Amino acid sequence: MFKKMTSAEKREAKWAYFFVAPTIIGLLILNFYPIIITIWQSFCKTGDFGRGNVFVGLANYQAVLTKTETWQSLWNTIKYALIEVPFGVVIALILAVLLNKKIAGRSIYRTIFFLPMVCAPAAVAMVWKWLYNTQFGLLNNIFHSSVSWISDPKIAWISIGIIGVWSIIGYNMVLFISGLQEIPGDYYEAASIDGATGLRQFLNITVPLLSPTTFFIVQTRIIGALTVFDLMFMVMDKSNVALPNVQSIVYLFYQYSFTNGNKGYGSTLVIVLLVFIMILTYFLQKLEKKIVYQN
Amino acid sequence: MKKNVLSLFFAVALAVSLAGCSGSSGSPSAAQGGGSTDKLIVNIWDNNQLKGLQEIADEWSAESGVKVQINVVDWDNYWTLLEAGASGGEMPDVFWMHSNTAQMYMENDLLLPLDDYIKNDSAIDLNNYYEGIVELYKRSDNGVQYALPKDHDTIALLYNKALFDKYGVEYPNDDWTWEDLRDAAAAITEAGKSESIYGYALNTTNNQDGWYNIVYDYGATIINDDHKGTTIGSDEGKAAMEMVRQLLEVATPQTTVAETGTDSLFKSGLTAMISQGSWMINSFYTAENASDYAWAMLPYADVNGNGQCDDGERYSAYNGLGWAASSETADPDAAYSLISYFCSEKGQKEQAELGVTMGGMKGVSESFANAFPGMDVSAFVRAEEEGELFFRPYTRNTTVWEDGIQQNAFLAAWQNPTDKVLMAKACDQAQQIIEEAIANE
Numbered sequence: 225m226f227k228k229m230t231s232a233e234k235r236e237a238k239w240a241y242f243f244v245a246p247t248i249i250g251l252l253i254l255n256f257y258p259i260i261i262t263i264w265q266s267f268c269k270t271g272d273f274g275r276g277n278v279f280v281g282l283a284n285y286q287a288v289l290t291k292t293e294t295w296q297s298l299w300n301t302i303k304y305a306l307i308e309v310p311f312g313v314v315i316a317l318i319l320a321v322l323l324n325k326k327i328a329g330r331s332i333y334r335t336i337f338f339l340p341m342v343c344a345p346a347a348v349a350m351v352w353k354w355l356y357n358t359q360f361g362l363l364n365n366i367f368h369s370s371v372s373w374i375s376d377p378k379i380a381w382i383s384i385g386i387i388g389v390w391s392i393i394g395y396n397m398v399l400f401i402s403g404l405q406e407i408p409g410d411y412y413e414a415a416s417i418d419g420a421t422g423l424r425q426f427l428n429i430t431v432p433l434l435s436p437t438t439f440f441i442v443q444t445r446i447i448g449a450l451t452v453f454d455l456m457f458m459v460m461d462k463s464n465v466a467l468p469n470v471q472s473i474v475y476l477f478y479q480y481s482f483t484n485g486n487k488g489y490g491s492t493l494v495i496v497l498l499v500f501i502m503i504l505t506y507f508l509q510k511l512e513k514k515i516v517y518q519n
Numbered sequence: 520m521k522k523n524v525l526s527l528f529f530a531v532a533l534a535v536s537l538a539g540c541s542g543s544s545g546s547p548s549a550a551q552g553g554g555s556t557d558k559l560i561v562n563i564w565d566n567n568q569l570k571g572l573q574e575i576a577d578e579w580s581a582e583s584g585v586k587v588q589i590n591v592v593d594w595d596n597y598w599t600l601l602e603a604g605a606s607g608g609e610m611p612d613v614f615w616m617h618s619n620t621a622q623m624y625m626e627n628d629l630l631l632p633l634d635d636y637i638k639n640d641s642a643i644d645l646n647n648y649y650e651g652i653v654e655l656y657k658r659s660d661n662g663v664q665y666a667l668p669k670d671h672d673t674i675a676l677l678y679n680k681a682l683f684d685k686y687g688v689e690y691p692n693d694d695w696t697w698e699d700l701r702d703a704a705a706a707i708t709e710a711g712k713s714e715s716i717y718g719y720a721l722n723t724t725n726n727q728d729g730w731y732n733i734v735y736d737y738g739a740t741i742i743n744d745d746h747k748g749t750t751i752g753s754d755e756g757k758a759a760m761e762m763v764r765q766l767l768e769v770a771t772p773q774t775t776v777a778e779t780g781t782d783s784l785f786k787s788g789l790t791a792m793i794s795q796g797s798w799m800i801n802s803f804y805t806a807e808n809a810s811d812y813a814w815a816m817l818p819y820a821d822v823n824g825n826g827q828c829d830d831g832e833r834y835s836a837y838n839g840l841g842w843a844a845s846s847e848t849a850d851p852d853a854a855y856s857l858i859s860y861f862c863s864e865k866g867q868k869e870q871a872e873l874g875v876t877m878g879g880m881k882g883v884s885e886s887f888a889n890a891f892p893g894m895d896v897s898a899f900v901r902a903e904e905e906g907e908l909f910f911r912p913y914t915r916n917t918t919v920w921e922d923g924i925q926q927n928a929f930l931a932a933w934q935n936p937t938d939k940v941l942m943a944k945a946c947d948q949a950q951q952i953i954e955e956a957i958a959n960e
Contacts, residue, residue, distance in 0.1 A: 272623050274606045357778050359715075359789070375774035462925065463724040464777040465934045482599045484919045485623075 307385030403437030652839030666841025668879025752950025
């Protein structure tokens with residue numbers, strides 16, 4: 225690859241490699257090495273403390289794929305994503321459009337909406353856990369109700385989803401605002417002269433021109449939502465009856481790998497998730513060409 | 520296309536990197552012995568004991584010149600952290616061991632073998648400790664001792680006198696059977712309906728201080744003495760779980776307990792009785808309404824129906840933690856010296872006097888009952904004098920079946936305590952889950 229380069233170009237390329245090296249090395253050690261080990265472990269009956277792994281072929285895969293628990297958790301994860309991604313994106317988009325206008329106290333509002341992103345997820349979960357508490361929770365106190373927000377299997381997944389939406393809105397909003405600011409004002413001016421209303425402008429200018437940003441957010445959030453763990457882990461107790469209907473696949477992975485010490489089985493679970501995300505991402509990439517506005 | 524594949528890979532790499540923590544297969548360096556240090560890191564999981572233990576440790580520091588830093592990590596994360604540390608070679612110097620996992624840690628040579636130290640230590644004689652606990656921390660294949668008994672605990676019934684007075688129900692006493700408890704709980708639950716006050720609360724994840732005791736009272740076992748099987752699915756086991764079902768029928772619903780916890784419910788005056796282990800006394804002793812609280816022995820099961828408590832009808836679970844050191848500690852001599860100080864007669868007596876816990880050494884715990892002036896905690900001592908003790912059920916990898924029977928056998932049954940058949944079925948499932956887990960160990 226160096227052959228066709230002039231010596232100046234070669235020198236430049238060397239420096240380029242030098243500058244990306246720290247990131248690449250970090251990725252190799254912190255991401256790629258663990259991935260390979262994880263894949264290897266998924267074919268093993270792992271010994272205690274990572275010693276004495278025995279190769280067992282596809283036995284773990286057979287066990288994982290034939291358990292209803294796996295599919296239930298995958299479905300739980302998808303349900304969570306179905307709440308977090310659409311609501312997180314739509315609400316953030318509306319807020320971004322509103323906060324992109326010149327209104328008084330704009331930066332204060334932006335800060336307020338972004339604040340959940342700054343809080344530690346564990347702290348967020350603890351606060352919500354108490355808000356939702358059936359006996360002493362603020363929500364039931366305000367509404368004079370006695371809803372089991374997080375232990376009724378029918379609604380617990382929605383309650384968890386709401387926390388997810390609340391936590392992510394600010395982040396999505398900031399990305400949307402930066403996307404909005406890249407849309408030239410001329411288009412809106414021209415549209416106004418032609419007599420387009422605010423809503424028309426939003427649908428015909430903002431939405432298509434913002435679609436690369438929207439797509440980026442949707443794609444990263446889908447992956448983020450499918451790997452959710454902390455919310456379920458922090459909010460729900462082990463004896464919670466709704467847990468089987470809410471626990472995500474990564475929660476199950478944690479349970480097997482770290483609580484039960486069965487790392488082989490746990491690794492298999494994440495590999496299954498990995499394949500699922502890969503397939504999904506492949507189709508999303510295909511979709512991108514069709515629906516995303518390209519200059 | 521190529522670019523797409525690459526970006527796909529990166530996106531997914533991000534998603535899976537969290538699995539990375541599991542991927543360590545490093546072999547521990549063989550470095551042992553030799554070095555010295557000026558600070559020992561100690562990990563424990565019970566915040567209630569921190570103050571007392573730090574006091575004892577500080578005395579040791581004054582003698583040895585080595586500082587002791589005690590970290591509290593809550594129960595669930597304690598084991599996750601310790602295992603990650605063990606895999607990566609970063610364990611604390613001195614820490615607590617527990618029956619759930621002791622065998623696994625010993626078999627993998629992660630703990631410092633103590634035999635040679637004990638032989639040369641005049642302060643420690645293993646005959647002075649509870650046999651079950653000494654035995655527990657002996658490796659099963661070669662008999663090497665890896666931890667010294669720190670304490671032992673028993674279970675008793677805690678009740679709120681104010682609630683019993685309010686509803687005119689007689690206080691629990693030592694002659695109570697589980698049926699008596701059920702009837703008293705039912706009376707309070709019925710009377711307290713409008714205020715959502717319940718007579719009894721049982722956190723089903725707290726097995727050692729809860730339903731395990733009932734199983735043994737009725738003559739069944741969770742894990743047999745040889746650690747190779749269970750009788751939870753037997754008729755006795757089913758009779759016991761039927762009692763648990765009846766208790767749950769009149770107890771605080773499990774949905775509530777899962778969110779708030781029995782100790783919080785009790786302290787807020789929303790439940791009149793809970794069973795608790797002796798390690799929790801301090802938490803209730805220092806509570807706001809402590810003067811309303813009193814302890815009684817756990818009820819017994821009148822299996823033969825003669826109206827009195829016979830041998831084998833009243834059980835309390837007991838367990839004992841062990842003080843262990845990491846096999847890779849920088850200063851094994853100092854680590855053992857600290858353990859020896861904690862477990863010596865002086866350290867054990869002080870631990871009881873300070874009200875931290877009852878001792879792992881026999882005959883040092885009388886002072887424990889006096890550590891709480893104004894609160895009679897003798898029920899914990901009487902539990903072992905008048906009743907019998909069974910060691911907390913364990914196998915090589917206890918959490919597998921413990922979680923298994925919780926999540927996959929009993930969960931539905933104790934959410935729907937009115938369903939008698941469901942509970943009996945759950946016992947059979949539990950039997951199967953435990954046997955399977957043991958077969959895979």
